[in-house]
Amino acid sequence: MTENHRIEYNWVKGVETLENYQRGGYHPVMIGDVLNGRYHIVDKLGFGGYSTVWLALDTNLKRYVAVKVNIADSLPRETKILKALSSSPVRLGYDLVPVILDEFKVQGPNGKHTCYTVTPAQCNLREISFSRLFSLKVARTLSYGLTQAVAYTHSQGYVHGDIHLGNILVKLPSSFDDLFIKQLYEKYGKPETVPVTRCDGEPLSSNVPAKAVVPLFLGKYAEEFSLSDAHPLLSDFGEAFSPASEVRLGQDCHTPPAFRAPEAKFESQAPLSYPSDIWSLATAIWEIIGMKPIFSTDFVHEDEIVSQHIDVLGPMPLEWWRRWEGRSQFFDEEGCPTESYRENRWFPLQESFEVGVQEWRRKMGDEFDNNEKAAFLDLMRRMLSFRPEERPTAEEVLKSEWMVKGHCLITSGAKVGAAYKHALGCLRLT
Template sequence: MATPPAFEALKPDVLIKEETLPGYRAERYYPVTFGQVLNDRYEVVAKLGYGTASTVWLCRDLFSPQDTPAFRALKVYVNSMKVHREVPIYSHLNNLSSEHPGPENVRKLHGVFEMEGPHGWHACLVHEACGFDLDELKGFSPDGMYPADMLRHTMREVLNGLQFLHREANVIHTDLRPDNILTRVRHPVIFNRFETNENAAPVPRKILEDRTIYPSCRVPFTIAEYVISDLSEARLVDGSVNNDLIMPPVWRAPEVILCMPWSCPVDVWAFGLMVWYLFQGSRLFRFSEDGLEFSEEYHLAQMVAVLGPPPLDFLERSEHSWKYWNRDGTWRGDVPIPTDLSLESAEKRLKGEDKRLFLAWMRKMFQWKPEDRADCQDMLFDDWLCADLLQSGEMERDGHE
């Protein structure tokens, strides 16, 4: 019998992957190993990712037919996680009866279970195994920017899923960004490559006394449907007032920065920033002078340059506003308002009518007042977003597909 190829053992004193995260504590993470069978059903094939709250693993579903194996992505939460928003949100979605096509653009959850680790219990979510995220796909373009028609196709699918979440499910995602939009894998057989590669050339790993730390593997390139993923910070619109701090700083809507109540329009703001980032190749708003430490004052000054001064009645919704504005609505921050920044000057790719329509679409999303932002329906059937469909005759200007 041939001896299996050896893997490279990484130095135990060099921190890698989740060990490099701020506040990392090994005992919070379940010590998953390749080949391990979780919940008597899911055989671990590869590591897909990690974060402060979980690790994610590609697993073969042993209950699926051997000739057509199914693969799942298992999110294994840390044992210190006290609030699990994702499970009740998915339970709510799965119990909905709707004819909206949007569920096809929301990542599926196939199950939930708990397992006991050496230092406590861990919640495990069994997700649909998916491919690249939008940020990774952006890297395949020679100039690091999405072509216009590819962007249009992609964003229509994202809006389809987001409209379902908002209109049918009353769910606010709160963390909409490129790495939370994934490509669906039409032919799961491509995941067999992970097993083949691991047998032929095992990935390096760091073996410790109580666990093994693996690198994350890159999913094979696929282009199919796009799905909204990661509902771990989602909220239900249930009549309660939301005013807690949400969204990663660079994607944060102005009402969140200013400690105002927020709802579905925060997703519209984030969607606009995501479109800009994918199509222009850079973020619309800088968040600090050095690009390192987040400054909400610097961020707000950038917003004023692009959007103009906020309406006084918007500022009056929060006492936090007066930290940066006078009571008459004039800027009082130490950071000056940029004079060389505008939506028109920041847009570098388009010209003429095409540019006018694109910026008009952007302005539907970039509004100080949440209630002034467009909803998904208006964004979905915008003239710029649907320009390819209108040109091909697949859509009439006053009609729908």
């Protein structure tokens, strides 16, 4: 389809860009379709720029799966990485990344689409934590589990490349598979669909589904989470890469600006590596723990994010400062904020913690004590070091005071020592 003849559709809130249902784009999937002769489509779980994700009943094994249907003719990059990550089931964190259950292709009006299935998850942490707080016990558990997942990914030679709450899922309870489709709809509601119409009023072609499906929410909100719910799953490895075999330059980093390590901008011609994930991991942990992200998640220019880095963390390396073309919008040559920027400055790290974390937790009666606060801020300072070589590894993050003590606090009685020794023993194997 030529670009100047692109068909436009009436906008539907909460669904993928319908204009991408064209040659080379999404595959039109409908509720009730059966893919690969066995996967009965029950509802939609989500979508991204390169795929849609569906809840399906595997009619062979009588269990639910998530089916990821990629855009047409896409390279099987993510499946290759997930298969590689499935190779070490004895290592700590193996069960915190998706395991591919099946892989197949479907031919449709928009081309040939690679698909794979994994165990379905509830929802992502962005959905369930927006304007809500996890209890401190749950937040510690999620942070520890996420760090385990990153440490495992790194131990297998891969950088995730896109760590943020939208890519961190929560596992479903095993009892979910006991639901018949009718019971699923009774519990969570039937699929929410909206008819698709063209802006020019012409009839639909086979390239696009007759109805758009609004993603199903299977989860519960943050304040309702218990420790038994706190099983994170690091997902979406579409931006992952192996530094040993693939050069990913800073200029090619697609992590959203609020979570992107600063070397991607200031060392744009240098290869990224594991430390870039550590920066993103720190921003994710901060959001799990608190109410306000450490840097703005609003749509702002990347120079504004850089100014926030300086506000929160202090001066950046001098060579970066000199190369930063946008600094005059925010600071004078001595590094003092300009008059126009002074009112919009972000708080330094400790004050950011008070405003974005502690104040909200105090209202819940679930705040950090002074010792835990000091340990947490020490970890954040190190993970958010401007220079990537100064950041700790994921294994070192797991061994930090805040992580170790937090993990022990949620482990009772005689299990404390055994769990801690087991964790350290597994870490030594990586």
